[in-house]
Amino acid sequence: MSVSVVLFTGDLRLHDHPPLRAALGGGREVVPLFVRDSAVEAAGFAVPNRRAFLADCLQDLDEGLRGRGGRLVVRSGDVVRETCAVATQSGADEVHMSGEHTRYARHREDRLRAALEADGRRLYVHDGVVTAVDPGTLTPAGSDHFAVFTPYHRRWAGHRLREPLGAPHRVPVPDGVHSEPLPVRTEVAGTSPGLAAGGETEGRRRLTAWLRTGAGAYEERHDDLAGDATSRLSPHLHFGTVSATEAVHRARRAGGPGAEAFVRQLCWRDFHRQVLAARPAASARDYRTRHDHWRTARTAADDIEAWRRGLTGYPVVDAAMRQLAHEGWMHNRGRLLTASFLAKTLYVDWRIGADHFLGLLVDGDIANNQLNWQWVAGTGTDSRPNRVLNPVLQGRRYDPDGAYVRRWVPELAGVSGPAVHELWKLPAAERARYDYPEPIVDLGEALARFRRARDLD
The missing domain is CATH 1.10.579.10 (DNA Cyclobutane Dipyrimidine Photolyase, subunit A, domain 3)
Structure with a gap:
């Protein structure tokens, strides 16, 4: 039987997951893989709260896969090296992953493609998984990105989104591919005491409940600090336990000013990603300088x-x-x-x-x-x-x-x-x-x- 690898990144879910569905095509076996990226650790980005939430997400993803006859394979280290090793061990001839558009993600994708092709394997990158509308899809005349939100929102709102996919019924995984133990939230020190639970099950529960009981008042109450009337879905969108595309579709079906205001916030998320994709230096340098002479960590x-x-x-x-x-x-x-x-x-x-x-x-x-x-x-x-x-x-x-x-x-x-x-x-x-x-x-x-x-x- 032919084998594919699905490399999970910022898309830790089974519902509305185009790479997973494509990898299962033709009755293939699939190795669901997540690599705890050593480069993320080295950059200081793997802070306790996100590590703990990630542990929840991976545990939940593994449980969902086991309910479908599969399991999650977890490795640590360089993403390219570990993905190629899993492909070799499983005999996979192709790897599927979601497209992301940060400078690091693009570099990782290029390295992975080159390494796989050198070994006779193919990389398939699927867009429209991490965002509702990918960076570069919508551009104004004469520029590679929108610098102002309102015209971007106008185009974004009229863009036809793909239909969400259901979760697969079965995910057959070949034997013999080693996995590290899954991380556990309780093993992470230094977390915030009130940190919310992660995972697709919790994310989908929260989305459903909020669209039913909270979205209707969102337009009027989203700035109410004491009322806590926001969806609190941002962690789930960040880790991809909730699909932005599915969230837009479901909110639009719910209808009403509150749901539309929520969709507008999802548009802001895509807007910022298309700005950073076009101007990656804006992660550390002024997008539009005002020639400020800021007070520093020493002077203030x-x-x-x-x-x-x-x-x-x-x-x-x-x-x-x-x-x-x-x-x-x-x-x-x-x-x-x-x-x-x-x-x-x-x-x-x-x-x-x-x-x-x-x-x-x-x-x-x-x-x-x-x-x-x-x-x-x-x-x-x-x-x-x-x-x-x-x-x-x-x-x-x-x-x-x-x-x-x-x-x-x-x-x-x-x-x-x-x-x-x-x-x-x-x-x-x-x-x-x-x-x-x-x-x-x-x-x-x-x-x-x-x-x-x-x-x-």
């Missing part, structure tokens, strides 16, 4: 540490940073206001904040993380690069009763209502009862500093 050490620990004296900022530390996840509105506070209010290099987020976020994705940070810092695709989000106004608007702050900053639990956003206005005797720092910066002075730095005065 105390302010940066206060921001990281959630001790800035601005309660809504601190609440969001503490949520990140506890859950390895942060509400999107929290991401915007904490990033604005670091990059514009404290005038600290956006890369310092982006690195901190990547060290904790279970959905830590280079395209979304780096380009959202650049959007907020004003060096990315934002058409209003000098906007500054005032944390007091943001708190009043998106946490009007202070419930989000009191949830994550328990030392302020005794402050009722919106007064929690402006502690300095409390009577001195009452303010003294709370063990909470004074603001590390005056907002008016910070705004003036930023405007001088950007030559806006």
Whole structure:
């Protein structure tokens, strides 16, 4: 019987998996393979929260395969070397994988293709698996990518997506291919205590439940910090336990303004990926420079540490940073206001904040993380690069009763209502009862500093 290898990467699922379905074509046996990439480890990207979530995903993927007569093969090391070794051991003549468009993924694909072809084997790369619309599919006249979201969204919304695929009924796996033991979440030290569970089973459960009970109010409530009205699907999209294509189709079938607002967020994900695919240097350098002379890790050490620990004296900022530390996840509105506070209010290099987020976020994705940070810092695709989000106004608007702050900053639990956003206005005797720092910066002075730095005065 002919044998194929399916190399799983950012697509850890059985539903809507074109490479797996293609590999099974013609009654073939398949080796489902995941390689714990030593290059990812060396780059510092395999942080505890993502390693633990990945362990859940691999365990769940293996269980799904075993229910279909198969199993997952796990190896560690160089992806090209390990994939070629598995192909040799199993007698596979072809390898299937999902297309990805980061600079590293393209280099990995080129190396793998060359190594397989040198050994008489073929590599098949399937697009439209990791994203709903692949980078490069939609381009404006005269450019290789869209630099502004609105026209991209217009084209994206009108693009015909492929139909999602069901999970295969059987996945026959040949004998004799060695696998390392699957990683286990409990073996990973240093994780956030409130880290969510991973895996396709959990991802599909969450998507179904949210479309049934949460999507209808999403347009009105997606910025409600205390209400927690977002889908929380970003980790599952990052690891591919939920298909972006299937999520779009299911949301559109559900219909309504909330579902459409959710689909728009999935479009943002594709937008950032097509920007980074065209401009890979934007992961570390300004997409559009403003000639900033940022404060650095040395010159702003105390302010940066206060921001990281959630001790800035601005309660809504601190609440969001503490949520990140506890859950390895942060509400999107929290991401915007904490990033604005670091990059514009404290005038600290956006890369310092982006690195901190990547060290904790279970959905830590280079395209979304780096380009959202650049959007907020004003060096990315934002058409209003000098906007500054005032944390007091943001708190009043998106946490009007202070419930989000009191949830994550328990030392302020005794402050009722919106007064929690402006502690300095409390009577001195009452303010003294709370063990909470004074603001590390005056907002008016910070705004003036930023405007001088950007030559806006």
